[in-house]
């Protein structure tokens with residue numbers, strides 16, 4: 067079958083570590099099943115894998131990709147929950163032994179992928195394959211940040227750092243739908259305008275002084291925006307962080323954290339139950355993931371190049 071895999075690691079030139087082409091069919095352990103992948107979406111995680119972050123060399127070659135929507139062995143339309151856990155934790159994201167598809171087990175940039183049966187969630191017919199393939203990683207992460215980890219209630223103000231990414235666009239749309247006042251930053255003027263079109267109440271240049279302090283900051287950028295996130299919070303405010311694209315070792319500014327009684331809360335992916343609720347929210351509200359572009363699975367290299375260049379607004383989807 068066709069697949070796109072990491073065959074080496076390169077932090078300087080991650081695409082040099084990518085191989086696209088023929089790959090053996092998946093092995094199917096007891097309790098697992100095979101999904102015929104109709105659509106998958108690209109995440110920054112796929113670039114981290116090509117850089118050797120979150121994966122060890124003894125796992126190579128490794129098929130990339132966390133997200134999949136497709137057909138199960140009985141022909142049912144399904145969405146794959148990407149968190150592979152031991153099954154011993156009700157909240158799979160708290161399982162110390164958890165991994166994401168493409169970390170220890172082959173991922174979804176392939177014609178077929180093996181997954182535990184319990185990781186399948188029904189895909190409602192009103193979601194397209196491409197829309198469904200955006201939900202398991204970027205949209206689920208945004209959902210948990212907002213609705214499980216932030217403590218936000220309607221009417222409060224939230225700042226989303228970064229505008230164009232898969233998680234950022236999901237945060238903007240979900241937060242607006244949830245009745246929050248949504249502020250966004252971006253390095254790029256055109257992306258700021260697009261964020262406002264998408265539902266943000268205001269968009270600011272990265273690092274700009276805000277007109278008021280906010281209740282919560284939603285972070286996936288990391289070092290480049292961390293100081294601004296701390297400066298932007300009201301006393302008692304909270305940062306929810308799920309990623310550090312620009313680096314994970316910024317100055318901590320500890321005196322601001324204790325003097326203003328700030329909280330820093332981590333968030334990772336989401337549970338299978340949260341994925342089901344996200345799907346239900348899309349059904350109930352008509353909200354749909356923003357898709358930047360769709361490419362054939364065979365063009366995975368081109369899709370990853372767009373993510374590496376930051377040349378996207380929303381999700382890039384690979385279809386068959």
Ligand SMILES: NC(=O)c1ccc[n+]([C@@H]2O[C@H](COP(=O)([O-])OP(=O)(O)OC[C@H]3O[C@@H](n4cnc5c(N)ncnc54)[C@H](OP(=O)(O)O)[C@@H]3O)[C@@H](O)[C@H]2O)c1
Nearest residue numbers: 110228229230231232233252253286290308309311334335
């Ligand atoms: N913990 C988890 O479970 C989890 C799940 C999903 C994602 N993540 C992580 O979250 C991050 C985002 O993922 P993604 O797939 O949404 O990535 P992406 O689509 O590549 O988005 C990158 C975002 O970062 C912003 N950005 C990048 N460099 C920046 C800089 N130097 N200064 C300011 N903004 C910058 C961009 O904003 P502008 O271009 O608008 O400025 C864009 O919104 C990644 O690090 C990923 O690994 C973690």
